[in-house]
Amino acid sequence: MFNPQWLRSFAMVAQTGSFTQAADQLGLTQAAVSQHIRHLEDSLGSLLIRRPRAVELTPAGKVLLDYCADMEAANDRLRAQLSSHADSGVVGLITPGSIGLFLYPRLLDLQGKTPGLIIRHRFAPDAESLESVLQNRFDVGLVSLKPDDPRLTASPFSEEPLELVYPANECVHGWDDLQRIGFCDHPDGKAMASRLLSRHYPGNPGVSTLPCRGFSNQVSLMLEPVARGFGFTVIPRYARQAFARQEQIRVLDCHAPVIDRLWLIHRSEWPLSPRVTRVVDYLRTQVPAAV
Known part of the structure; x- marks a missing residue:
């Protein structure tokens, strides 16, 4: 890793085209700026072509200037991450x-x-x-x-109740209706269904006795087969509320909710x-x- 001051000196020389102006901008002597460039060139080879009125970047100098820009962007990101401002930076949830x-x-x-x-x-x-x-x-x-x-x-x-969701064109009154409609499963489907159904239908023979009409492991798609009439499922309320086609599904009124x-x-x-x-x-x- 190169000394950040050397890189700032090089970038300023490239920007102004002059060692003198670069030194003035940085508050350094021209000799100090020249020394910084010499340190870089000792490691990287020729970076600048010195001309009477300006300097010109060599191909290696152009690569280093891009590197300086990348480093400055990284420094900006770091400052933003550590910033005390409430309206800027990255938040991971x-x-x-x-x-x-x-x-x-x-x-x-x-x-x-x-x-x-x-x-x-x-x-x-x-x-x-x-x-x-x-x-x-x-x-x-x-x-x-x-x-x-x-x-x-x-x-x-927050709190999130489990909901039994079934097709809008169906009626659910008892266990026989669930047996007829069938179950649409998901990774937590059987566990959630067992918890809710044991409370709503005490003594039921268990969700594993219901015919399985499908499975999806995508939470955003779990209600798709239900909306198409393939079966019912049990999901958390927030997943149901996020479903776009609410008119194609119904939620069973559970008098003893699982929350x-x-x-x-x-x-x-x-x-x-x-x-x-x-x-x-x-x-x-x-x-x-x-x-």
């Missing part, structure tokens, strides 16, 4: 797919109103979210189970930056608070 479908468009709304803010979002299960926040790959995460790792701070974020709490997590050893705090505060306005 990792969430389960269901609430992620609901939150991501709203995060884009916030980014649209705050041009200096950059949102980086990822869908992930709890285990990946925990690891990503612990390894500082994301600033904050949402998980469905409160972690007991002392390196993480967890605070209640999961979502937890906001971040590293406990240091406070959230102002920009992350701003995003978190905004997200809390978009969802019902956990009780």
Whole structure:
């Protein structure tokens, strides 16, 4: 790695075309600027062609000037990341797919109103979210189970009921209707269905006895077969709310709902930056608070 002052001297000489002007701009002596260029040329070869009224870059000099621009851009990114400003920089958020479908468009709304803010979002299960926040790959995460790792701070974020969703042209009154319609599965489908159905239909023979009409591991597509009439499914409410064609589905009125709490997590050893705090505060306005 080259001395940053040498690179600044070279870039200023290339910009002004003059050692004298470069020295004036940098507050250095012309001898100091010349020495910086000589150090670089000792390592990289000829960088400048000295002419009476100006200097000209050699091919190696043009490559080094591009490198200087890359380094300056990297420095700008670093300053932005460490900035105390709440309206600029990158914020990384990792969430389960269901609430992620609901939150991501709203995060884009916030980014649209705050041009200096950059949102980086990822869908992930709890285990990946925990690891990503612990390894500082994301600033904050949402998980469905409160972690007991002392390196993480967890605070209640929102609550999300499970919903039994079926085709709009069907009627569901009892277990026989579910048997007739069939089940559309997803990675957490059977577990979610077992929890909800055991409460709504006590003594039922189990979701595994229902005919399976399909499977999808994409949270944004889990209601597609339901809307087309292929079967019912059980999903979190935020995933259902994010589905575009609400008129093609119905939600069963469950008098004994199953409600999961979502937890906001971040590293406990240091406070959230102002920009992350701003995003978190905004997200809390978009969802019902956990009780």
